[in-house]
Amino acid sequence: MKIETVIFDLDGTLIDSLEMYYKVLAMAFSQLDLPMVGREIVFSQFGRGTPDWDSLLPKGIENKKDIMLQCREIIIGLWPKVYREEVDLFEGVPDLLRHLKDKSMTLGIATSGQSKELIIELLTRRKVYDLISAIVSREEVPKPKPSPMSILECLRRLDAPPEKSVYVGDSIVDIRASKAAGIRSVAVLSGAGNYDILFREGPDYIIPNACELPALLDL
Secondary structure (H helix, E strand, O other), X not given: OOOOEEEEOOEOOOEEOXXXXXXXXXXXXXXXXXOOOOHHHHHHHOOOOOOOHHHHOOOOOOOHHHHHHHHHHHHHHXXXXXXXHHOXXXXXXXXXXXXXXXXXXXXXXXXXXXXXXXXXXXXXXOOOHHHOOXXXXXXXXXXXXXXXXXXXXXXXHHOOXXXXXXXXXXXXXXXXXXXXXXXXXXXXXXXXXOHHHHHXXXXXXXXXXXXXXXXXXXX
């Protein structure tokens, strides 16, 4: 296929962050003296757009709305420090981005991550920020994925036609958002979704991880 633009999801696609999400949630629950659920339950919430608090909080808990708000506030406070300490690009991603750029690909990121400053800081530290022509984060669009807004905004900033672009992500909302945006979807198995979950969403392609993209694109 003739592709000129690659737009990436971030968490679970380019960066290894699932354990960081679990750690921050566990720290917040500990501060609120709440029992922590297992990793498989927490990880199942990733890639769904918004978490299902009924799955995370104890059944029948009182003042659930207040507890949710308190939990979010604690997470926001913890986030920058833990992100800087725990999060990094997957092995091989810097070389992947350089290879794609060397092949004249235009690269963008459309993510549900809310701290663009931290994203830019990580990419700069790993010496790949200059390879990315546009980054659209959660706070820059009215609705998160599965809305196509972040992908469409990224396409607009890149001046890229959807028919010559692909979106690479690890979750069901990534596939749904890419379809709604009219762009080919490439699902990766490095993050929130397993093969069966992603296959049911009907992506155009499924690959083990983002580093397999050049072979898929014949680059």
